[in-house]
Amino acid sequence: MSGKNIKVLLIDNHPLVLDGLGAVLETYEHIEIVGTAGLARAGLEIALRERPAVVLMDINMPQLSGIDAIELFKEQLPDARILMLSMHDSREYISTSVLHGASGYILKDVSTDEIIAAIEAVANGKTYFSSGVSDVLLERKVAPDALPLTTREHDVLLLLAAGKSNRDIAQTLGISAATVETHRKNIKKKLNIATTAGLTRYAIENGLTWAES
Known part of the structure; x- marks a missing residue:
């Protein structure tokens, strides 16, 4: 601003x-x-x-x-x-x-x-x-099987929930920021959630966290 x-x-x-x-x-x-x-x-x-x-x-x-x-x-x-x-x-x-x-x-x-x-x-x-706080949110491993998302979308969702930017996610996953944005849009569509805050709440409600490999 x-x-x-x-x-x-x-x-x-x-x-x-x-x-x-x-x-x-x-x-x-x-x-x-x-x-x-x-x-x-x-x-x-x-x-x-x-x-x-x-x-x-x-x-x-x-x-x-x-x-x-x-x-x-x-x-x-x-x-x-x-x-x-x-x-x-x-x-x-x-x-x-x-x-x-x-x-x-x-x-x-x-x-x-x-x-x-x-x-x-x-x-x-x-x-x-x-x-x-991010460390706490990222500490638990969760299998993505139950989600209607691809493995990559699952990873993007969890990093979004930890407050990471498109650029941060791109660096973590080794993909472009544009690809991250595409995944973000697909996730919102699949989960019928319009905002990033909503995605964060969804991830937390379902006990989803990112686990570093």
Whole structure:
């Protein structure tokens, strides 16, 4: 989103995180912090007023957890992209967040540059998982036999679910980015799923993960 500010709302019940992260993100010219909140419901009130493009939200909060808040945000602000920020890299947290509608999941110990990359990615309609999260998503082997996909399409689906770009997938599988895009279109058609986020949810719901050979 070059040349256009990305409106970001920060929700975390730790004041130090809010203040520190907000101060750092504001140093980036294309990032506009439109509000901060320590509770999910308070954040929703701000979001309804400010209409952020990205909501960066903690998972563990009192009264209403970040995961439970995702659905509220999606219902009332369907255009807002939800990016979860957490100390936890458990598969349960990650998969539940995605299944509820989050567009990405990053760990609190990642670099500022990675947080910015995540914000930019989800603001542009993509999914983003930080490196530690990708490791969790990629750890289990699954046989593709039950899927209506070719073996190559299965591989592409799993790498998409891990937040990889067409170029990353092309490098991993030794094929061209154009071929990856063709596979992506075929997968969406076969599974009747229109978005990459939907493909990610499908993969997680079915326990599918990429296993490095």
